[in-house]
Structure formats: structure tokens, C-alpha cells
Amino acid sequence: MDIVLGLQWGDEGKGKFIDLISENYDITARFNGGANAGHSIERNGKRITLKMIPSGIFMKEVQNVIGTGTVLDPVSFKKEILNLHTFEPAIQPEKNIIISLKAHLVLPTYKLLDIFMEESSDYTTIGTTRNGIAQAYSNKILRQNLRVGDMFLPDFQSRVQHILKRDYKMLEDKGMVALPALEPVIEEFFDAIDFLKKFNCTETEIYLNNALSDGKKILAEGSQATMLDIDHGTYPYVTSSSATAAGACSGLGISPKKMGDIYGIAKAYCTRVGNGAFPTEILDEFGDELRMKGNEFGSNTGRPRRIGWLDIPALKYAVMINGVTQLVLTKADVLSGLKSVAVCTHYELEDGTIETVSGALPHHAKPVLKWMAGWKADFSSIKNRSELPEELTDFLIYLETELEIPVSYLSIGPGRDQILKMK
Template identity: 45%
Template structure:
């Protein structure tokens, strides 16, 4: 039999219709506001990984809203919002979020869709998270105790319950089987807290979840792309918390980098076009883990006070420091960042002098590379100083009107990263983003 060449060529398969927004530091860069700002240009906003340990802050009608699991495009009623299969979902948290969003007149049953492959966080996952962190004592990693790690462990261990299984009649028996397995682990930890209230809330939320749009996520999103719809993929946490490339072991349990878009949503790499990386104009971190540029002086306190640096999910004070370009360039590299968005530039308005970390002294050796397991090394940040701009930048609406010293600061970062800073956020409001 003579074989003929495959002549059909589907150009839609190679259409780049997916842009990505993700954090380039340790989280809290302002992803929620940025996604909300960009959402009008897209048809779909999709979360591709993470869980309720994320906290994306928006201001809607001058009211602060923190989203933990729902994509940040939810307040655009005409946009489709998807929770992808790479997410671990807490039904209780989701129900509370949906109730809050509904109070703004948004009908989540119309524009929120959940992939049937999305893994569920059970009450016992939260208990296991707490028991494990308590046992670690001083070696704890700073978990948010939301059950994220144990839920991902069940996923990789092939034990997880997924959203699609809610539609099966034997879901309760599957739940009991997994709960019994978790109980044995909790007994080994000596954990004896009563979580019956957690379970009651869980099953109430499960009934609510069944009323939402549960979809075959991969076919759904790829069909939309083929139809010419534009997708904005929204990351949670940030690059330096990636399970593989972050400051291990002080990381989250998922792939937070751009590669996670493909595995979390079920789309091919060639469909990704722009990768918008977000960084603050300085650095923050919540919880334990290495932080070379952390400040323990008056400047660190000033950054925390002006920037209101307290965790959106935990409320914990954030550790603050100067911007770290060594870590930032690493994050741009592994994500293939095409554009950088700098947030909270206005926080630096009143500083006379600014510092930028351009290299590390690691155990007596100068390097511009991120070392493995940073906490095992003596790392001294090497700085370059810049003059502060001492101007109220929050009222500026055009890039050409930014202070000259701010432009110098940004231009140096552009040159170091090899990736342009295209937008500067200069306040919490939706409209406070300046295009460069």
C-alpha cells in the first residue's frame, strides 16, 4: 500500500492565543490587580495551578476584594473564568468567595467554569497540613495550613478526589475511604483535634459546587482557542516558590512558572505568546526561607508600613528588602518572560536612596547565579545605589511624566534583565497603571 503525505494543515493549532501573567518573586506582587486590568482585552481568564493559599487583591467599587481561588477576571461579567485542572480546590473557600462576589451583582453560575480534573482539598488535608507543620517545629516551612501540600501529595500518589467525581453516585464512599487513610496518618502524628465542623461545612459546599459549571476543561479551552478566543492564564504564588525551581524546600507544591500553564490547563506550548512577569519595585516574602536582600533596619520597616505589607491570605507581616535582580533575572529566564510589569513603584516615592542587588557574594565567591538551597550558604548581596525621586508618582498617568530618577531606576533594571519593563503600577486603584 502506498502511503501519501499528510497534506492537511490546521493553522489554528499553531495560533498563539494564550498570554500568561505570573509573579517573578515570592508572591504578593499584585497579580490580581494586573489581571483585572488586562482582562477586558481577553475572552477567558484561567487559573492554572495553586490553591487557596494564594491571595489576589483587587479593588472593586473602591472596596477591597481578595480572591483565593476564583480567577481575577470574575468581575467582568461577560468574560469566561476557568479554574483549571492544575488547581487544588477547597469547596468551602470557593463557596465563601462566590458569596462575596455575588454581593457585587456578579452571577458566578454564568461565568465561572471548573475543570473536572481539578483536585479537591478535603478537611483531612487541612488537618494533615497542620499536624505536619507542628511536628517540624523550628524547621517549619511557613505553610498557610490550607491543605495544599497534602492535596498535591494525594494527586501525585494517585489517591486524590477530583471535581468530576462529584457527579458520581459513589463519591461519598470514595471520600470515606480516603478519609480513613488520612486518619491513620493523623493518628501517627498524634493529632486529635475535632474536625467534624470542617466536614459539615465541606459537604454543604460540595452541594453548592455541584450547581456550578463543571466542564471537560481541556476540550473546552482548546475549542475556545480554535474559535479565536483569547485566553489570559493567571498564575498563583510566584516563580521563586516553584516546586522545582524555587528556593526549595521553602516553596509551594505546584509548578508556578509558565510551563505550568500547559500542564494545568491542557494546552500546547506553541499556543503561548506573551509572558507578563510581575515584580514589585522592591522585594517581600511571607513565611520562612532564604531572602538575601531582606532588611532588618528602618528601611525595611518603612517599606512594610508604606506598602502595607501584610499577607492577603494569612495577615502575617511580610519580610521586606531591596529588589534582587539576580533572582529576578533567573525568574525571567525560566519563565521566558517577554514583558515585565513593576508594581508598587509609588512605595519608593519618599526614599532618598535606593539599592539594587546586582550580584551575590556566596561563601566568598562573587556570582550572578542563584545557588542551590540558598539557606545552606552565606550569601551577601552586592548592591548598586540609586538616587530616589522624592515625587508623588501615584498621580502620574503617562510614562513620559515619570520622574527622571525613576526612569533611571527602571532603565537599569531593563538593561540588567534583558527584558523590558513595559508597565508600572503606581497605586492600588484599577486605573493606576502607567504604560511605558
């Protein structure tokens, strides 16, 4: 099993890369997250954002698994499938999407609870996508949630209604305004459940391990990114699941002994959506210009992304805990035309320096920037690595030296085929 995951704060371009290489695999499998993720894929001049659906969906012979470590919103899933049919009518997702019976469900009130907590002064404002993901994972840990397999039980409807009515009463008691009527919410949810039952729901752990035993190749797809990991990210401004390579094993039920290549995706600069530490953030007009040039707006929410210089200490940390074997670098084309580009080499503290940081970086740490010569090129015409500007080649060599892993792929534009295989 090979793994693709983000090394920064998300939005690194995982969907594009998975779409590119998934033809080399028999199965692509999502192992964490829910509809809060957004993997953008461009095909035939059109762009689609996949949230729950694995990014190998456009490969006819590839099976796509939504694993046990995910949380599935039936209403959002139905909308996404219908949108997929509109985007590419020839696709038959009912035949090549397999869903874990143990994946947890996102109930309609979870989104309302997300909104309430984000807007209430009684709670820490995290800057979530308000998709109910944290509520689903928290109820999972509390052992109070429902799973995909539960929808086949005779008392499923009554159990759902009990939870929804309980949540509504709590929100009403707390004075939440603009609370939608309950009955239409219930009707929409059960309609989506009937739609979900059309798909193959099974013990995906057994399916995946049998596939490996039969010699089939699996590509595990992570959502969000390492610095948003619930344990290893910049807590509390993180996602609610494990976004690391270890999370792929637990989220899919596959032994670590069966891991192969681990592809880490990173931008040539950093971006982040939502609140939380971002030491290399660029707060002047140049940051705004780079945001527009790179189209740095959340693929799922449309929110403007915060922009910063590449953080080498954080990247070393992400490479370390994931055991990354190959680096995929994106957005180098966005930096083209700059006289110089910067990377953060280390952080200064009053009592010394830090060269490898975790998600618990002290707030008073000062990033130290190294400036390197910028590059200029028409990236649309580059066909192989020998045509890259010398300055960009030097930049890539610097990253390989610092991170001690090869830059195996370089994205040179937003198009599906605009990526160079470097090794």
C-alpha cells in the same frame, strides 16, 4: 494564550494587573495552586481578595476557568462565591466560571494534616498557609486523591468518608490536640459539594483548545510566584505546584506552541511571607517602616511580609526560565521619598561571584548592593510616563538593560486605575 505570573516570592500585584487587562481577553484561566493564593482587587473603593476565582470575574463577557493544575477546596470555594455575591451582587459566577473535571479536591482533613505537620517537631516547618494544599498535591502524586469529576460518581460519598475517617484516626493516634468533631466536618463538606455541582464542570482542556481554534484570546493566571515554584524555587520553602510559564501549559493542557506574551510581575523591592532564603532582607527599623508604608501584609493570611531590596540575580533567573516578554513593575510609589534605593547586582562567594542565581543559592553567598538615587513625586497626579521623576526613569532603564526586556507597565498606587502603560 498570554500568561501573567509572579517573578519573586508572591504578592507582586498580579490580581490588580489581570483585572486591568482581562477586558481584552475572552477567557481568564487559573492554572495552579488553590486557596493558598490571594489576588487582591480594588473596585469602587472596596477591596476583595480572590483565592480560587480567576481575576477576570468582574468582566461581564469574560469566562473564568479553574484549570486542571489547580486544587479546589469546596468549602473555601463556597465561602468565596458567597463573599463575591456580597461584594458585588450583580455578578453571576455560576454563569461564567468553568471548573475542570480533573482538578483535584482538597478534603477537610488536609488542613488538619497541614497544621499537625507545621506544629510537629517530626517535620520541617515550612510556614505554609495551612490550607491543605500540599496534602492535596502529595495525594495527587501518590494517586490517592479525588478529583472534581469524582463527585458525580455513585460511590463518591463513601470514598470521601473512608479517607476522612482514616485521616482522623491517624491524627488521633499521633496525639493532635483540638481536633474538631468529625461529623460536622463531613456535613459541611458535602453541603459544599452540592453547591459546587451548580457550576459548569467540564473537560477544560478541550474547551480551551477549541476556544483558541475559534480565535478567542486566553489569559493564563498564575498564583504564587517563580521563586516559590516546586521545582525551581527556594526548596523546601516553596509552594506545591508549578508557578512558571511551563506550568501554565501543563496546568491548562495547552501546547507551548500556542504561548504568546508572558507578563512577569515584580515589585521595585522584594517581599516574602513564611520561611526560606531571603538574602536581601532588610532586618532593621527601615524594613518595618517600608512594610507599613507598603501595607505589606499577606492578602490571604494577614501575616507580615518580610522586606528586602530588589534582587537582580534572582529576577534574571525568573525572567530566563519563564521567557518573560514584558515586565510589570509595582510598588515604585512606596519607595518615593527615599534619598537612595538599593538593588542587589550579584553575590560574592569565597571562590568568585554569582550574577544569575537559582533557587539553590548557597547560604554563605553575600549580596552586593548597588545604590541609586531615590525619587520623590506625587504619584497620584501622574498621568503618563513623561511625568515620572528622572531618578525613577533611570531606575527603569537600568532594569530594562539588566533584564533585557521592556518595562511595559508601571503601577503607581493601589487603585485599580493607578497603572501606566509604558510601551
